Amino acid sequence: xxxxxxxxxxxxxxxxxxxxxxxxxxxxxxxxxxxxxxxxxxxxxxxxxxxxxxxxxxxxxxxxxxxxxxxxxxxxxxxxxxxxxxxxxxxxxxxxxxxxxxxxxxxxxxxxxxxxxxxxxxxxxxxxxxxxxxxxxxxxxxxxxxxxxxxxxxxxxxxxxxxxxxxxxxxxxxxxxxxxxxxxxxxxxxxxxxxxxxxxxxxxxxxxxxxxxxxxxxxxxxxxxxxxxxxxxxxxxxxxxxxxxxxxxxxxxxxxxxxx
Numbered sequence: 001x002x003x004x005x006x007x008x009x010x011x012x013x014x015x016x017x018x019x020x021x022x023x024x025x026x027x028x029x030x031x032x033x034x035x036x037x038x039x040x041x042x043x044x045x046x047x048x049x050x051x052x053x054x055x056x057x058x059x060x061x062x063x064x065x066x067x068x069x070x071x072x073x074x075x076x077x078x079x080x081x082x083x084x085x086x087x088x089x090x091x092x093x094x095x096x097x098x099x100x101x102x103x104x105x106x107x108x109x110x111x112x113x114x115x116x117x118x119x120x121x122x123x124x125x126x127x128x129x130x131x132x133x134x135x136x137x138x139x140x141x142x143x144x145x146x147x148x149x150x151x152x153x154x155x156x157x158x159x160x161x162x163x164x165x166x167x168x169x170x171x172x173x174x175x176x177x178x179x180x181x182x183x184x185x186x187x188x189x190x191x192x193x194x195x196x197x198x199x200x201x202x203x204x205x206x207x208x209x210x211x212x213x214x215x216x217x218x219x220x221x222x223x224x225x226x227x228x229x230x231x232x233x234x235x236x237x238x239x240x241x242x243x244x245x246x247x248x249x250x251x252x253x254x255x256x257x258x259x260x
Contacts, residue, residue: 162214
């Protein structure tokens with residue numbers, strides 16, 4: 001073994017591990033080369049510019065859709081203004097941060113949670129409350145319940161998921177078409193609900209999670225498929241496609257009643 005080359009290799013490896021590259025001078029003595037390429041002041045300047053951009057976008061939205069203070073208008077009116085503010089941020093820098101802050105502001109009013117739940121379960125009520133903006137209200141009502149679940153309060157989300165599943169199941173059993181694509185609302189609610197669980201819970205105890213989200217073997221095939229597809233998307237991340245399909249069929253293909 002060439003000891004000199006081995007020692008050199010060791011020095012280079014050690015140097016990399018310590019965050020710099022070592023170079024040997026004529027006397028084979030290591031010196032450290034500075035690897036810092038971006039001065040911190042440039043990074044600070046970039047952060048400042050992005051913050052200014054974010055503030056400008058927020059200021060523009062404030063001018064276009066000023067948010068009333070809690071109590072100045074009804075909860076419904078305030079929510080609708082906020083929904084339009086959030087929609088105005090879509091596609092702009094830091095939209096996700098703006099939406100999160102906006103939802104947090106809404107959550108300071110407990111009445112918002114109940115109205116969000118009702119908006120998703122009672123379509124006729126949502127149309128009466130929000131008119132042509134009922135679709136927008138449904139989209140952001142899901143986001144409200146999702147954010148609440150992320151903050152450690154998932155039960156309003158679970159309850160709404162179960163209630164909407166029950167209502168759509170009744171419609172499916174009566175061969176009534178889903179209005180305004182409420183089946184997509186249920187998909188979003190199940191998806192958000194599953195994200196509130198540890199994946200190990202879903203994999204090891206799927207039946208418990210299914211029960212929590214209002215699933216029943218007696219539900220119509222249309223409803224069972226929604227649950228099955230979304231649970232399957234979790235299974236497939238940890239098993240082969242064939243294994244995941246087999247597990248979905250085992251869990252969600254039971255037929256409690258003859259609904260085809």
